[in-house]
Amino acid sequence: MSSPAELLVIARRIALEAGELIVRLRSEGVEIAASKSSAEDVVTFADRQCEEFIRGRLRELRPEDGFFGEEGGADTGTSGLTWVVDPIDGTVNYLYGIPQYAVSIAAVQGAPNPATWTALAGAVINPANGDLYTAARGSGAFLEVGCLDHGSEGSKDSQARRLSINPVTELSLALVGTGFAYSSQLRSQQAQVLTRLLPAVRDIRRAGAASLDLCAVAAGQLDAYYERDTKPWDHAAGALIAREAGAHVGGVNGEREGQEYVIAAHPARFAELEKVLTEEHLATSN
Numbered sequence: 001m002s003s004p005a006e007l008l009v010i011a012r013r014i015a016l017e018a019g020e021l022i023v024r025l026r027s028e029g030v031e032i033a034a035s036k037s038s039a040e041d042v043v044t045f046a047d048r049q050c051e052e053f054i055r056g057r058l059r060e061l062r063p064e065d066g067f068f069g070e071e072g073g074a075d076t077g078t079s080g081l082t083w084v085v086d087p088i089d090g091t092v093n094y095l096y097g098i099p100q101y102a103v104s105i106a107a108v109q110g111a112p113n114p115a116t117w118t119a120l121a122g123a124v125i126n127p128a129n130g131d132l133y134t135a136a137r138g139s140g141a142f143l144e145v146g147c148l149d150h151g152s153e154g155s156k157d158s159q160a161r162r163l164s165i166n167p168v169t170e171l172s173l174a175l176v177g178t179g180f181a182y183s184s185q186l187r188s189q190q191a192q193v194l195t196r197l198l199p200a201v202r203d204i205r206r207a208g209a210a211s212l213d214l215c216a217v218a219a220g221q222l223d224a225y226y227e228r229d230t231k232p233w234d235h236a237a238g239a240l241i242a243r244e245a246g247a248h249v250g251g252v253n254g255e256r257e258g259q260e261y262v263i264a265a266h267p268a269r270f271a272e273l274e275k276v277l278t279e280e281h282l283a284t285s286n
Contacts, residue, residue, distance in 0.1 A: 004136035019127035050087035068112035084236035090209030099128030106236035122237030141244035174223035214238030218245035224265035
């Protein structure tokens with residue numbers, strides 16, 4: 001079996017290529033292809049083209065591995081490894097030209113289920129500014145700034161900086177990122193939780209791409225992040241990057257991160273944030 005470092009080389013290379021692709025596709029004009037869970041939850045033709053591109057590149061380089069993508073579902077491989085891919089995380093931002101969207105690629109060992117898999121390598125790139133976040137299991141997390149050269153063909157070399165989460169701080173001084181579901185009912189509950197949490201922290205940020213929010217925790221741009229109703233491809237790479245930078249990433253009640261909750265925070269503050277969130281969640285559900 002390939003090492004995490006070897007898998008990361010592939011994830012990084014394809015993330016750069018896919019980043020260049022969606023920058024070009026956006027310059028040609030963005031068109032909505034369909035809606036998914038609701039009219040607000042859209043998929044563009046660029047989402048589909050990018051996922052097919054990534055699937056094809058992985059088929060060339062890793063034909064025995066499985067594939068689990070947002071747009072095309074899961075293919076089971078024979079190697080025991082699965083590539084978990086979000087071709088454009090933050091599609092609404094991409095649609096509106098807000099420079100906060102990402103390509104997220106992770107290699108995991110085991111079935112495509114965050115409750116049981118082991119993440120081995122991950123790459124998340126923001127094509128709007130070329131920032132590339134990477135991690136291999138046990139080897140730390142890194143940021144390469146401005147990897148895409150928008151003024152010419154191809155990517156450019158960039159020096160990698162090792163990432164580390166912010167030092168522990170009181171929850172009342174924490175800058176916390178979050179996101180919202182597309183279900184109007186769940187969004188209403190999330191808004192109630194938010195109004196109860198906001199007085200307990202420094203401030204809240206909602207940027208619109210879960211993978212980049214997790215990377216922001218890794219880079220010290222956020223002290224913590226939480227979200228409900230995420231999908232495996234939203235957090236597969238970002239959770240590994242945050243962990244390798246020193247964050248505790250998980251769900252609630254000792255569970256792994258998943259659709260119910262993804263929480264990332266300093267290990268000394270995780271339980272405190274989890275307690276606030278679960279108390280408020282129970283209060284708003286009654």
